[in-house]
Amino acid sequence: MTKSEIIKILNEIGLLLELKGENFFKSRAYYDAANKLEVIQEDIQTLVSENRLGSIKGFGKALTSKITELVTTGEMEYYTKLKETVPKGLVSMLRISGLGPKKIMTIYKSLGVSTIEGLKEACENNRLLDLPRFSKKTKDKILEGIKNYNEYSEKFHYPIGEVLGSELLKYIKASGIVQRCEAAGSLRRKKEVLKDIDILVSSDEPDKVMDLFTSHYYVKEITGKGETKSSVVLQNGMNADIRVVSDSQYPYALHHFTGSKEHNTALRHLAKKQGIKMNEYGLFKDDELIICHNEEDIFHVFSMDYIPPELRENYGEIEAAENNELPVLVTNEDIKGVFHTHTNYSDGNATIEQLIIDCINRGYSYLGITDHSKTAIYAGGLTEEDIKRQHEEIDLLNEKYHDFKILKGIESDILPDGSLDYNERVLQSFDFIIGSVHSAFKMEQNKMTNRIIKAISNPYMNILGHPTGRLLLSREGYKIDVEQIIEACNENSVVLEINANPYRLDLDWRHMKNAKEKGCKFVISPDAHSIKEFDYMRYGINVARKGWLEKSDVINVLNKDEIVRYFM
DNA sequence: GCCGTTTTCGGCCCGACTGTTTTCAGTCG
The missing domain is CATH 3.30.460.10 (Beta Polymerase, domain 2)
Structure with missing residues (x-):
């Protein structure tokens, strides 16, 4: 049982309890536990086997024993039984705007409706109107909610x-x-x-x-x-x-509405302990407003450093801010060059020189060219002959643009057996190599993890490209043990890519803090297939900041000479 | 269900808006 499966179950228990009308704080205990698990980087199996789960705040006797049961046996009797008492469709009804647990339960108990289709039918046949506090307006709102759910449930x-x-x-x-x-x-x-x-x-x-x-x-x-x-x-x-x-309320409101909900709850909890009431209109001690002119002032009231918005996810930022241990986050201006770019040698649409000129205009001082490798036929992967031709062109361009450095790279497919896509002689000819999985996505977790680790331990590989292969809102990442991959990257000095394409943003920022603490380095890369896609860099910076990364964690903050030495 | 430097019981963050009802419950963020 993976951590994410456990988190899903805990959240579902929370929903089921809400539907059953249990004390909301009981539900919240499950939600809180799920949120905490997400933040905890340590292996859940280890925590359970070493009996340390119970010492974490938020995990009392009941939750500890239930999660232990789940981890050791793969099942939780409480959850299994609870599920049986609530029809499955009711949980999905919660996603309809305007419908909460109370209304859903009223509808279910009075009309026996337990699916969204059934609900729609009941609305259309005016069967809701007899229920207490249900009028025509309520019915219309629910119908609208169903329509929006079907059309726009996506993010x-x-x-x-x-x-x-x-x-x-x-x-x-x-x-x-x-x-x-x-x-x-x-x-x-x-x-x-x-x-x-x-x-x-x-x-x-x-x-x-x-x-x-x-x-x-x-x-x-x-x-x-x-x-x-x-x-x-x-x-x-x-x-x-x-x-x-009002303008005087603005700083408090800005903090409040920036969230996250978890960050706000944690900070309010802390405020309350200090006898301070906190809401969107102000901080109040004994009903007296504590004047703050901006968000910085708010944090200073609690003797904390200013927490940048990107970090406000309750991932430890409050404790770090109290102890002056917040990271100095990497910025756009820190970036000195880019890797992972495709040219018209493979599936990109710009020439190498066009990319160079654009990079110079953006203030970069180096560029790593990484077209696809030969197995990626669908993307015009480079044959050995193409590579030779490209390297000759790069040599000429390096002479022409002598203040700028073009590095010879390749985005080599990581083949299903974990090997890279060329023989050793060819691999040797590159300044650096990105290894990426582009095929056989559906491997079973162990196999996929071992495949990637084998590539990571290949001495020619420098960067692991889009480490999980996810496409946001459309494709799950391949099944891998991210912790093991991070470990392997650290051991083999392979840099983790933060693919800045806004449809990828892979590695996920939730893994970065842990990887950084283990000692991993990162590269923020546009995966550009055109000049315009260099603009993606800022999205990569955004998530690097969310992942607590500082300048010193990222390699493409190095200057031209340093980066050449880095890959030597 | 969790938690405690006033507490082992009684809290648990807080307010706007909607709809239904005329004082408030439910939902949402």
């Missing part, structure tokens, strides 16, 4: 939120009726996928802001409109929320 890649968010901000700022205005929520925290866009505004005319926001031409539907808060669905199905506060 969105970060760049979509980035574009829509900045347009909305520009529009609101241009009105002249707001003082401060910025994106909050997961957009500000630079999450790799977003559910919605949160916008915070300070203004003396909240009613006008509400009208302004809800009348933007992006808005397809207004789902809520109050005095200081409105919610809309945009044309592409993404939700957007706006909140207005």
Whole structure:
């Protein structure tokens, strides 16, 4: 049983308990445990076998014994029995906007409806109207919720939120009726996928802001409109929320709406221990406001360093901020060059020289060329002959652009048996090699892990490309033991790629802190197939920051001479 | 279900909006 399976079960128990109308705090104990497990980097099997789970805060007697049972036997009697008492469809109904556990249970108990299809049928035949507190409006709202669930239950890649968010901000700022205005929520925290866009505004005319926001031409539907808060669905199905506060409340509100929920809960808990009440309107000691002019001031009230939004995931940032141990996060400006770029030798659309010129314009001082290797026929992988030709061209270009360095690389397929794609003589001819899996994705976990570890231990391999192969919102990563891969990379001095393509963002930031603590190095790479895709770099920086990475953890902050020495 | 430097019981973060009802429950973030 893997950690992620355990996390899933704990979360599901939380949902089931909510549906059953149990004490909400009991549900929350399960959610909290699931969240904690996600943060804990240590192997869950080890924690259980060494009886250390119970010493972690949030894991009391009951949870410890239940998780132990799950880890050792693969089953949990409590969960199995609990599942039997709640029809499966009710859990998925929770994902319909406007429906919570109470309403779902009322519908189920009175009408026996236990699927979304059944619910739709019941609404259409007006069978809900006899229930207490269910009117025509409630029914219409549920139908709307079902429609939205079917159409828009998905999340969105970060760049979509980035574009829509900045347009909305520009529009609101241009009105002249707001003082401060910025994106909050997961957009500000630079999450790799977003559910919605949160916008915070300070203004003396909240009613006008509400009208302004809800009348933007992006808005397809207004789902809520109050005095200081409105919610809309945009044309592409993404939700957007706006909140207005007075300018003096803005810093507190900005922190509040930036979240994450887990970070806020943890900080409020800490505040409460110090006798401070914390909400979106302020920090209060004995009902007296503690004046803060910006977010920095808020953290200073708690004798903490400022926590950048990217880190606010309750992954240990609060403790680190208390102990002056927060990382100095890597920035865009730190990056001195890029690797993992494809040219028109394989499936890229630019020439090597076009890439060079663009890199120089962006202020980079080196470029690693890595076209696909010969097995990747679908992507025009390079034959030995192509490689020779490309290397000759690179030699000439290195002479022409003598202040710039072009490194000869290849993105070699990691073949199903774990070997790289050329013989040793050819492998030797490169300055560096990225190894990536592009085929036979469906291997069983052990086999896949061993395949990749074998490649990592190949002395010619320098970088592990998109380590898990995931495509955000469309394809799960291949089944691998990430911990073992990280271990192998560390032992063999193989650099972990942070693939900055916003559809990948792979390695996942949740693994970075652990890998960094183990001693691993990272490279942030655009995986560019065109000049335009060098723009991807900033998404890679975003997640590197979320993964607590500092300049010293990343190799493409090195200057031209240092990077040449690095691969020697 | 968890937790405790006032606590082993009684809390557990907090407020806006909606809809239904006329004082509040449910949902959401």
